[in-house]
Amino acid sequence: MESNKNFVVGIFDDEDILLHAVENIREKGLKIHEVYSPFPVHGLDDALGYKRSRLPIAAFMFGATGTSLALLMQIWMLGYDWPMIIGGKNHASLPPFIPVTFELTVLLAAFGMVGTFFIASDMKPYKWPRQFDLRSTDDKHVMAVDLAANKMSKDEISTLLKSSGASEVNEKNF
Amino acid sequence: MQVTSSIREPLITGGKTVRDVSEDISRQVEGKPTQLWWIAMGISLVLFTFGFYCICTLLWEGVGVWGLNKTIGWAWDITNFVWWVGIGHAGTLISAILLLFRQKWRMSINRAAEAMTIFAVICAATFPFAHMGRLWLGFYWVFPLPNTWGSLWANFNSPLLWDVFAISTYFSVSLVFWYMGLIPDFAVIRDRAVRQGHKMRANIYNALSFGWDGAARTWSRYESVALILAGLSTPLVLSVHTIVSMDFATSVVPGWHATIFPPYFVAGAIFSGFAMVLTLLIITRKVFKLEDYITIYHIELMNIVIIITGSIVGIAYITEFFIAWYGQVPAEQYAFFNRMQGPYWWAYASMMTCNVISPQLFWFKKIRTNIVATFVLSIIVNIGMWFERFVIIATSLHRDYLPSSWSMFHPTIYDMGEYIFTFGLFFSAFLLFAKFFPVINMAEVKSIIKSSSEKKH
Numbered sequence: 001m002e003s004n005k006n007f008v009v010g011i012f013d014d015e016d017i018l019l020h021a022v023e024n025i026r027e028k029g030l031k032i033h034e035v036y037s038p039f040p041v042h043g044l045d046d047a048l049g050y051k052r053s054r055l056p057i058a059a060f061m062f063g064a065t066g067t068s069l070a071l072l073m074q075i076w077m078l079g080y081d082w083p084m085i086i087g088g089k090n091h092a093s094l095p096p097f098i099p100v101t102f103e104l105t106v107l108l109a110a111f112g113m114v115g116t117f118f119i120a121s122d123m124k125p126y127k128w129p130r131q132f133d134l135r136s137t138d139d140k141h142v143m144a145v146d147l148a149a150n151k152m153s154k155d156e157i158s159t160l161l162k163s164s165g166a167s168e169v170n171e172k173n174f
Numbered sequence: 175m176q177v178t179s180s181i182r183e184p185l186i187t188g189g190k191t192v193r194d195v196s197e198d199i200s201r202q203v204e205g206k207p208t209q210l211w212w213i214a215m216g217i218s219l220v221l222f223t224f225g226f227y228c229i230c231t232l233l234w235e236g237v238g239v240w241g242l243n244k245t246i247g248w249a250w251d252i253t254n255f256v257w258w259v260g261i262g263h264a265g266t267l268i269s270a271i272l273l274l275f276r277q278k279w280r281m282s283i284n285r286a287a288e289a290m291t292i293f294a295v296i297c298a299a300t301f302p303f304a305h306m307g308r309l310w311l312g313f314y315w316v317f318p319l320p321n322t323w324g325s326l327w328a329n330f331n332s333p334l335l336w337d338v339f340a341i342s343t344y345f346s347v348s349l350v351f352w353y354m355g356l357i358p359d360f361a362v363i364r365d366r367a368v369r370q371g372h373k374m375r376a377n378i379y380n381a382l383s384f385g386w387d388g389a390a391r392t393w394s395r396y397e398s399v400a401l402i403l404a405g406l407s408t409p410l411v412l413s414v415h416t417i418v419s420m421d422f423a424t425s426v427v428p429g430w431h432a433t434i435f436p437p438y439f440v441a442g443a444i445f446s447g448f449a450m451v452l453t454l455l456i457i458t459r460k461v462f463k464l465e466d467y468i469t470i471y472h473i474e475l476m477n478i479v480i481i482i483t484g485s486i487v488g489i490a491y492i493t494e495f496f497i498a499w500y501g502q503v504p505a506e507q508y509a510f511f512n513r514m515q516g517p518y519w520w521a522y523a524s525m526m527t528c529n530v531i532s533p534q535l536f537w538f539k540k541i542r543t544n545i546v547a548t549f550v551l552s553i554i555v556n557i558g559m560w561f562e563r564f565v566i567i568a569t570s571l572h573r574d575y576l577p578s579s580w581s582m583f584h585p586t587i588y589d590m591g592e593y594i595f596t597f598g599l600f601f602s603a604f605l606l607f608a609k610f611f612p613v614i615n616m617a618e619v620k621s622i623i624k625s626s627s628e629k630k631h
Contacts, residue, residue: 014624015624016624034389034390034391035389035390036387036388036389036390037388037390037393038192038196038358038362038388038616038617038620039192039358039617039618039620039621040393040394040396040397040617040621041390041393041621044390044393044394045390045391045393045394048390048391050390050391050394052398053394053395053398055395055398055399055402056398056402059402059406063406073318074330077318077327077330078327078329078330078331081327082326082327084329086329086331087331089331093331096330096331097330099333099336099339099340099413099417099420100330100335100336100339102409102413103336103339103340103343103410103413104339104343106343106347106406106409106410107343107346107347109402109406110346110347110350110351110403110406110407111346111347111350113399113402113403114350114354114399114403117395117396117399118384120395121391121392121395121396123384123385123386123392124384124385125380125381125382125384125385126381126385127384127385128380128385129385129386129387130387131365131387134365134368134369135365136365136388137196137358137361137362137364137365137386137388138192138193138196138362138365138366139191139192139193139196139620
């Protein structure tokens with residue numbers, strides 16, 4: 001973590017006020033570092049201008065890998081490596097391979113996507129997140145503005161946050 | 175933003191604020207276990223220990239200690255297995271299918287229901303494991319691993335092998351789904367611990383929460399993960415009981431050999447699962463004082479699901495009978511006639527009474543909004559669903575093709591012991607969960623406080 005980063009932190013009590021505040025603040029040209037909420041606020045990612053997550057694509061790729069691996073494994077094992085006649089059917093007949101193929105598709109898609117989520121969000125059991133305000137997991141929405149990334153002064157930012165509906169404005173240094 | 179509809183009943187009562195949600199749910203994690211908790215845990219551990227002794231005997235002596243015979247080679251073990259797997263289905267239905275349908279009432283109950291799923295699947299898995307005898311070799315038999323028999327692989331044409339893949343995938347994906355839901359709530363407990371000065375608790379819950387920060391970017395990713403996991407779990411949960419039913423349906427035993435089995439088993443699974451969710455949640459809401467979160471309205475909605483799935487099960491029973499008669503295959507006709515009139519008529523009668531008649535009582539609003547009646551009926555439904563599996567499995571087997579091999583099944587203490595073991599395991603795991611993990615999904619409940627809670631007047 002970089003040292004000596006100064007943030008102005010706005011505390012919001014209500015998700016609707018927060019959403020309007022984000023739009024208002026971004027219109028005024030202030031760059032928001034991040035907003036921390038106790039629960040998902042719908043429309044907040046759009047208001048902050050975040051692009052849609054590409055995790056669905058990752059899930060699809062992992063799922064497709066699962067499908068191919070499962071089919072290849074079963075066809076190779078029962079069709080080529082040790083062919084056996086079971087119930088007079090072909091060595092490598094497709095229909096009985098579908099259940100296992102489906103399960104492995106789901107398994108790889110789910111685990112691959114969740115693993116990607118942890119990597120993309122940089123989440124690890126031994127890592128403590130940067131906490132601007134401990135109430136952000138309780139009942140407050142916390143907006144952090146990086147002073148170094150903005151041209152406005154500390155006081156101007158505080159006034160803007162207050163006028164947008166923040167119930168409190170604090171400072172936080174890391 | 176949403177506005178509370180005057181037509182719909184609020185999902186959260188008691189004028190709760192967002193702050194109250196953290197307080198009410200975290201409190202039981204932070205406090206000491208109550209006396210009631212210790213008593214329940216003690217009873218569960220006694221059951222667990224007795225059952226564990228029975229399992230050890232089984233592994234030491236072999237499957238001969240069970241009451242199985244040449245004719246009835248599958249009885250309580252597979253009945254219990256199917257029963258537990260079925261119970262698990264409600265958790266996934268509540269958390270995945272209701273999420274896809276945007277049903278907000280799932281939010282107060284999904285955490286506990288998913289926990290139930292996971293523990294129920296663990297309980298189910300003990301039966302095939304124990305049945306394998308030398309379970310340390312089991313992995314070679316059920317997974318395609320290179321082994322000492324040349325490279326003779328597992329048989330992918332066998333529904334039993336499909337079952338292995340289905341159950342293990344179901345278990346691990348449900349576990350991941352459940353854990354993903356827990357992550358933001360662990361962070362709530364972590365931050366409360368920091369404020370209260372409990373260093374160790376803060377560190378443990380931070381590790382459990384993977385250092386959750388609650389940033390808008392993380393929430394946005396998190397929501398798409400939840401949606402896709404729901405999308406993956408929905409066909410998965412339907413596939414699991416479909417494949418379990420194929421253990422029977424792909425055979426040629428009269429009474430098992432039926433194409434109606436997959437949908438019939440899935441409906442039965444959801445039916446019994448909702449009954450178990452009700453049994454557990456009626457106790458949980460009382461013990462942890464969660465009446466404002468799990469309201470009568472939640473209980474009523476779950477009872478409506480029970481009416482629907484119970485009626486599907488009833489129709490499936492009637493269809494089976496009709497097809498047995500209409501199909502004009504003597505063996506098939508006999509199998510069904512024997513279920514009704516043979517020596518196991520009492521099992522059949524219990525199944526019909528508990529599964530077909532008793533859920534119909536929920537058509538009366540007075541009954542489906544009454545806690546005591548719901549609790550009693552939820553237990554009756556699960557007794558009925560146990561008998562359903564017993565009827566399908568044991569009565570189809572006990573009249574073999576040759577009258578000289580006709581037989582009856584008499585369970586031994588070891589058959590019962592292993593069933594008791596799973597109850598001990600299930601309840602002790604659920605009690606541990608209820609003590610150390612938040613039993614209600616705080617983040618989700620907080621998100622509906624504004625739109626669906628009773629306002630303070």
